[in-house]
């Protein structure tokens with residue numbers, strides 16, 4: 001008999017039909033009731049073992065974590081908390097789990113503990129919910145772009161460029177590290193390396209994405225990106241997934257519209273398709289917040305936050321306006337910011353971004369027209385000569401969710417800026433070619449996928465929304 005997933009079983013009308021289920025034991029009560037979970041839903045199926053069906057030796061093997069197959073009749077549940085239950089005819093232990101050694105006990109574990117046991121944490125309610133939501137969001141991203149006629153472009157993972165020019169790349173080499181070839185000048189001789197040049201893992205697919213957009217009109221990437229920034233925060237990963245659309249014949253306004261529509265769409269998708277998981281995560285967060293002093297608790301619960309976010313337009317504000325708001329804020333005057341905001345031109349710290357979003361506007365904010373000096377070389381220069389057509393989307397509790405811009409399509413202006421910022425033009429001739437042959441207005445952005453999953457799940461540490469996080473001094477699994 002073929003196995004039915006528990007999510008489907010829980011939706012069946014009980015008519016004493018015979019079915020087979022397979023899953024992992026969450027708990028086993030009174031030598032009689034198995035709470036079985038197979039990850040298709042957070043809800044367990046109760047499998048009832050009638051007295052005398054199994055001998056003692058077999059009953060002892062039904063332990064938390066064991067893999068079990070059960071066949072029996074689906075009936076209306078007699079107990080509370082579930083509508084159907086399975087009265088077992090046969091129970092097979094597929095994989096034992098030593099209760100003395102199995103780390104995931106049927107009790108509340110700390111997130112720290114579960115992070116150390118990330119290979120088993122999928123078996124908890126919290127992580128089951130998180131990774132089902134993560135999946136839905138990924139699917140929704142592809143659906144959104146597909147429905148709009150965007151082409152999914154696979155940009156390379158190994159590259160010779162540092163798109164952001166921030167120097168935070170991981171080198172890729174197959175040199176024998178104990179015997180690295182040197183040239184006459186005593187420098188590393190990358191000509192002898194695998195690719196014949198210095199290469200690294202990509203920090204962004206944007207530059208290659210722009211090449212695609214200059215022929216296909218609308219493209220997007222969705223892949224892993226790597227940054228060796230040594231910031232050990234709850235919002236940074238060394239390996240994270242980024243979604244990067246790029247659109248020809250599009251300016252910053254079109255770019256903002258698309259980003260806002262995408263965020264509304266994917267959050268709505270999760271609200272619609274992951275109701276059970278989001279309800280569970282909402283309860284989880286409420287419980288967690290009970291530990292905090294009243295003043296630190298959020299005004300809205302997770303579900304309300306998500307609903308608020310999809311039903312309100314994001315605030316659009318220039319960098320210059322934002323600096324004025326921050327400068328004049330009581331927070332700044334009372335020196336509550338760690339870094340005080342005194343002058344135009346400073347880069348915004350995450351405390352400033354969060355103030356704008358959480359205290360001032362109380363909703364997601366799109367900040368545009370940043371100072372040229374603090375942004376990447378490829379952003380389109382404004383007429384004022386000091387700002388660029390950049391946009392960052394800032395979210396409550398998260399900070400920067402999206403970074404993007406209209407691109408500088410004018411060859412002379414782009415080349416001059418590259419010179420000023422020491423971006424090696426001779427290595428980016430292919431990029432400059434799009435400005436030589438059929439250049440046009442274009443724009444795009446990068447959405448940090450884990451930051452999105454953080455927001456939608458209400459988790460606070462980015463290490464908890466990617467299966468196996470890579471952070472400084474940590475590359476387990």
Ligand code: 4AD
Pocket residue numbers: 163164203204205206227229235236237238240242244245400401402403404405444445446447448449450451
């Ligand atoms: O702002 P960033 O650096 O922008 C770019 O890479 C552009 N090339 C994107 C583009 O225009 N196509 O990164 C984009 C987003 C950030 O807003 C943030 O959400 C996320 O990527 N991000 C990170 N997420 C997790 N860990 C990190 N270390 C991240 N760095 C950036």
Ligand code: MG
Pocket residue numbers: 392400402403
């Ligand atoms: Mg950024």
